[in-house]
Amino acid sequence: xxxxxxxxxxxxxxxxxxxxxxxxxxxxxxxxxxxxxxxxxxxxxxxxxxxxxxxxxxxxxxxxxxxxxxxxxxxxxxxxxxxxxxxxxxxxxxxxxxxxxxxxxxxxxxxxxxxxxxxxxxxxxxxxxxxxxxxxxxxxxxxxxxxxxxxxxxxxxxxxxxxxxxxxxxxxxxxxxxxxxxxxxxxxxxxxxxxxxxxxxxxxxxxxxxxxxxxxxxxxxxxxxxxxxxxxxxxxxxxxxxxxxxxxxxxxxxx
Amino acid sequence: xxxxxxxxxxxxxxxxxxxxxxxxxxxxxxxxxxxxxxxxxxxxxxxxxxxxxxxxxxxxxxxxxxxxxxxxxxxxxxxxxxxxxxxxxxxxxxxxxxxxxxxxxxxxxxxxxxxxxxxxxxxxxxxxxxxxxxxxxxxxxxxxxxxxxxxxxxxxxxxxxxxxxxxxxxxxxxxxxxxxxxxxxxxxxxxxxxxxxxxxxxxxxxxxxxxxxxxxxxxxxxxxxxxxxxxxxxxxxxxxxxxxxxxxxxxxxxx
DNA sequence: CTCCATCGGTACGCTACCGCACCGAAAAGA
DNA sequence: TCTTTTCGGTGCGGTAGCGTACCGATGGAG
Numbered sequence: 001x002x003x004x005x006x007x008x009x010x011x012x013x014x015x016x017x018x019x020x021x022x023x024x025x026x027x028x029x030x031x032x033x034x035x036x037x038x039x040x041x042x043x044x045x046x047x048x049x050x051x052x053x054x055x056x057x058x059x060x061x062x063x064x065x066x067x068x069x070x071x072x073x074x075x076x077x078x079x080x081x082x083x084x085x086x087x088x089x090x091x092x093x094x095x096x097x098x099x100x101x102x103x104x105x106x107x108x109x110x111x112x113x114x115x116x117x118x119x120x121x122x123x124x125x126x127x128x129x130x131x132x133x134x135x136x137x138x139x140x141x142x143x144x145x146x147x148x149x150x151x152x153x154x155x156x157x158x159x160x161x162x163x164x165x166x167x168x169x170x171x172x173x174x175x176x177x178x179x180x181x182x183x184x185x186x187x188x189x190x191x192x193x194x195x196x197x198x199x200x201x202x203x204x205x206x207x208x209x210x211x212x213x214x215x216x217x218x219x220x221x222x223x224x225x226x227x228x229x230x231x232x233x234x235x236x237x238x239x240x241x242x243x244x245x246x247x248x249x250x251x252x253x254x255x
Numbered sequence: 256x257x258x259x260x261x262x263x264x265x266x267x268x269x270x271x272x273x274x275x276x277x278x279x280x281x282x283x284x285x286x287x288x289x290x291x292x293x294x295x296x297x298x299x300x301x302x303x304x305x306x307x308x309x310x311x312x313x314x315x316x317x318x319x320x321x322x323x324x325x326x327x328x329x330x331x332x333x334x335x336x337x338x339x340x341x342x343x344x345x346x347x348x349x350x351x352x353x354x355x356x357x358x359x360x361x362x363x364x365x366x367x368x369x370x371x372x373x374x375x376x377x378x379x380x381x382x383x384x385x386x387x388x389x390x391x392x393x394x395x396x397x398x399x400x401x402x403x404x405x406x407x408x409x410x411x412x413x414x415x416x417x418x419x420x421x422x423x424x425x426x427x428x429x430x431x432x433x434x435x436x437x438x439x440x441x442x443x444x445x446x447x448x449x450x451x452x453x454x455x456x457x458x459x460x461x462x463x464x465x466x467x468x469x470x471x472x473x474x475x476x477x478x479x480x481x482x483x484x485x486x487x488x489x490x491x492x493x494x495x496x497x498x499x500x501x502x503x504x505x506x507x508x509x510x
Numbered sequence: 511c512t513c514c515a516t517c518g519g520t521a522c523g524c525t526a527c528c529g530c531a532c533c534g535a536a537a538a539g540a
Numbered sequence: 541t542c543t544t545t546t547c548g549g550t551g552c553g554g555t556a557g558c559g560t561a562c563c564g565a566t567g568g569a570g
Contacts (some may be wrong), residue, residue, distance in 0.1 A: 026316050063398045066477055071401045073394045089384035090489055094481050095394060120375045129344035135390060139328045139350060142397035143318045146326045146437040149526075174548060182401040184528060189548060190351055205536065205547060222321050404556075429518065439558060444518060460566065482535060518565075528555080538545070 007032060007104040011055035012078050013235065014126050015106065022122050030106040035059065037171070041082055041097040043175070048092060050107040051083035054210055057103025058164045060180060061138075063095045069181035071145070073099065074137045075157075077164025080130050080234060086110050087117045099172065100180070101161065129234045136230040144223040145182070151182050154191045155220035158201070162210060170208040195219070262359040264286060267333050268490065269381050277377050280300065282325060284404035285361040290314065292426070296337055296352040303347060305362040306338035312358025313419045315435060318350045318394075319498035326400070326437035329392045330355070330412075332419025334490060339386050341365050342372045342379070355435070356416065356426065384489045391485040400437070400476040408436050409446040413456070418483070423464040450474070 001216060009023075009030055018026065031050075035041070035057040042048050044064060048111050052059070054077050061082075062072040073095060076082055082105075097156040109243050116123050137160075143154055157177065161170055176184040192208075195201045202209045210216060217224065264278075264285055265271040273281065286305075290296070290312040297303050299319060305391060307314070309332050316337075317327040328350060330339055337360075340348050363371075371378050399408055412432065416425055426431060433440040447463075450456045455471050457464045471477065 035515095061393060061394075063396065064403060069402060071398050073397045084390075085387060087383075088387040089380060090387050094391060094485060118375075120373075125344060128342075131386070132343040132345050133341060135339075135343075135386075135393065136349060136389065138393050139316075139318060140399060142328045142393060142400055143320065143437075145324050145397055145400040147320060147324060149287075173546085174290075175546090182398075185548080186550085187527065189550090195550080203548085230349060239522095260525085428516085430516090440518085441559095444520090445557095448519080453543060458518080511570100513568100513570080514570085515566105517564105519564085520562085522560090523558105525558080526556095529553095531551090533550085533557075534548095536545100538543100540541095540544075 007055040007106075009053070009055070009106050010056070012053040012081075012106065014079075014081055014130060015053050015233075016043075017126055018122055026108070026112075026116060026123070027207060029108055029112045032104060035099045035103055035105055036174075037102040039099040041099070044092070044094055044096045045092045048083050048086055049110055051081055051086055052097075052105045052107045053081050053111070054078050054164075055106040056166065057099060057102065057105055058101035058161060059097050059105075060100045061097055062094050062180065069182060070179050071181055073141050074134055074166065075160045076134075079164065079231065080134065082126065083110075084109055084127065084131050084134065086113055087124070088131070100176075101165065125252045133227075133231045133234045136234075137227045138194040140223045144221060148221040148223065149191075150181065150183055150187045151219070152221040152223075153183075154188060154195070155216050156224045158210065158226045159213075159216060159220055160227070162213070168210045168213075170210070171206055172208065173206045187247075193214045207208075224230050230248060260421060262310040264361050264362075267336075267361065269334075269336055270308050272381055272490075273377055281363070281367075281371060281378070282305065283423075284363055286363075287359060287361055290354045290358055290360055292354055292357040293431075294354040296350070298338065299349055299351045303338050303341055304365055306336055306368050307352075307360045307421075308336050309333050309360040309506070310358065311421065312354060312360055313356035313416060314352050314360075314504070316352055317435065321356045323443045325434050327435040328396050329389055330415045330419065331389075334419065335385050335389065336382065338368075339382065339389065341368055341394060342382055342488055343386070343463070346462040352487045355431075356420065368468060388486045388489045391489075392452050392482045395478045395482050398470070402475040403478065405438055405442045406446045406449060406458050406474070407476040407478075408438075409443060409450070410471050411479045412436060412465070413465065414424070414468075414471060414475055414479045417468070423465045423468075425465070426461060427463065428461045429458075 009027055041052055041059060056078065058075060058077045059082055060072045061074045062070050064070045084099050143155060157180065158170065172189040175185045178188045192203050196203055198215065200212045202211060264282055273406045294312060296307055311333065313330060313332045314337055315327040316329045317325050337352050399411060412435065413425065429443040430440045433443045447458050451458055453470065456468045457466060
């Protein structure tokens with residue numbers, strides 16, 4: 001086997017957008033960590049210790065209700081960061097962060113973030129713009145939950161996830177998607193079957209392959225494109241392609 | 256009639272939390288404006304010119320879909336401000352802001368906000384903490400839209416609105432509430448009828464009187480208390496009581 | 511005082527989604 | 541290899557909320 005590339009901090013678009021001087025100051029403090037599928041970066045109402053910058057992983061913000069049911073309120077990949085609360089002034093949030101697609105992330109200790117924040121420089125502005133994009137995504141999730149069918153929401157979800165990956169293969173069971181959307185597993189089964197019959201995706205025991213992305217977009221509700229456009233404007237973010245994933249002897253992130 | 260008091264900037268909790276030196280610097284630039292019922296402070300994707308600090312008015316952030324249906328994603332009263340985008344780095348948002356309860360607000364021109372923002376002082380920190388609280392509210396709206404009945408959501412909505420008023424009388428038609436919740440008017444009628452039969456509220460042509468707030472809280476879903484607690488922690492916000500509303504010869508806010 | 515728009519209450523069929531239960535195929539473990 | 545677990549597909553009754561249509565009461569405008 002040929003050696004696989006290490007994840008670079010620059011795979012994260014926020015880190016990449018920093019000017020060299022800020023990078024040289026900041027990067028020495030970055031720690032590369034592996035994010036295992038379904039791992040928790042933050043638990044509800046627990047103090048956060050780091051800010052995470054995903055390179056090739058996807059993490060979902062989700063709220064777990066008293067009765068155990070859950071709903072994802074947003075998705076974060078290499079376009080963003082986790083732990084905005086730390087620079088917004090809080091210590092924790094009512095929601096938790098679960099790894100939705102395994103991969104890597106660089107993390108920065110809380111103190112280091114606050115220090116950099118107090119310089120009121122580039123990183124601060126970037127983080128705030130990203131926060132604004134995140135607000136848009138959460139808002140649109142609220143709208144979508146109210147008005148759109150499971151079918152449409154599944155499309156939106158697949159698209160949001162795909163934008164944060166370098167390939168067309170999503171690894172998630174229907175049960176998992178159901179938990180994210182906050183619907184029944186059977187509901188996802190039905191929706192996924194329709195998409196398969198239309199030749200848009202193929203589903204095989206936790207492996208989804210997207211075959212026809214344009215059609216997937218046309219089947220989705222407006223919510224996807226609203227979020228996408230707003231993110232573009234705020235962050236000049238264009239989803240990546242062809243980034244290689246790699247295994248390595250890298251510590252695994254825990255809460 | 257005895258003369259009625261002018262709205263004071265301090266009725267807005269964010270403005271009130273500023274130290275005297277910041278207040279003396281900032282308050283001269285505040286402009287008092289009247290917010291008429293159903294007035295629009297911002298329209299979707301239009302540039303914003305001011306940041307608004309409500310004193311006794313309530314404004315809703317809502318998203319209007321392509322087909323015209325709408326959903327409110329949050330409520331803002333004297334605990335907060337409108338126009339967070341302006342200091343987060345954007346110029347506009349996909350959502351609009353509609354006055355849900357007439358009253359007054361102080362507003363600050365965009366430039367003045369950015370100037371104060373660049374001082375990186377108290378106002379910045381306050382605004383960021385408030386933004387964090389707002390994110391919580393939007394997130395919880397997403398959860399609520401997914402999992403809870405119209406009944407529960409109506410309770411949540413009434414409570415959120417009440418917290419931002421000084422009295423028990425809400426002026427909103429069922430049609431209006433339906434637009435805010437993103438449901439049918441008839442759905443609100445049914446839910447409101449139940450609440451009336453339980454003696455929790457009385458409804459009379461657009462006038463709601465809350466008769467039994469404790470019961471209203473127990474009929475609401477957890478979403479209300481989650482938002483409330485989080486707001487308390489972040490802003491030490493305790494809803495006001497007994498603030499007097501006043502009429503005056505004050506300019507009306509337009510977009 | 512009369513008229514008319516607004517507001518809220520009612521009825522009915524429909525559909526999307528839920529809860530539950532069951533089942534076979536595929537993968538993982540022993 | 542055999543067993544166990546995981547995953548996704550199916551069926552069925554129940555129901556919350558939708559779209560539509562209608563209608564009486566209220567209160568403001570003239």
